[in-house]
Amino acid sequence: MTTLSTLALSSIDVYQRWLSPLKGFRCAHAALFGGESCSAAVQRIIREQGLTGGRAAITARFQTCQQAYGHLSAARAAGGQVQGVCCCGPVPIPFRCG
Template sequence: MGTPHGLAASLVDRAIARYQRTLSPRKGYSCAHRLAHGGDSCSAAVREQVRRRGVLRAVAPSAVRFLACYRAVALLSPLEVQGFCCLGGIPIPFRFGGRDR
């Protein structure tokens, strides 16, 4: 499916698709928003926003989604956070390993 918003949206769409295929399956944790609320992962949700709105108009809804994901992490495991990964200035907590510590 092509993007109606030009080269930038197409490049972002391809970058997210590559992330979904290569990095996401290997990172060791799942999207907290998807786990807590069901539905799409954040990468799928942002990819859809970029496809429908274009890159610039997708920035605000994407930031809102990442904030909701950040809050979902606290819902799922408030005591298991080991660090943060900043995504566009938004700190996303993460943990390594399993729950059997």
């Protein structure tokens, strides 16, 4: 495992332990589909493929999360209540709908 991959995994661990519990949301992908959050999925991808090798899979996950955010926003417009985080890039964006 490369130093960059190790650093990325350590950063995700810090995010999961200290920042994620403070925000009180889960990512839009997990809110819509259930299963692992984007941070857990990216952590798994990096462990399996490395940061460089997993770049396409990580990008695809964030794109899917962005699409999930769109679906959840539409649900909110229809009167539903939703909360989560949109992982549309390197910084998670919290949202509350409803």
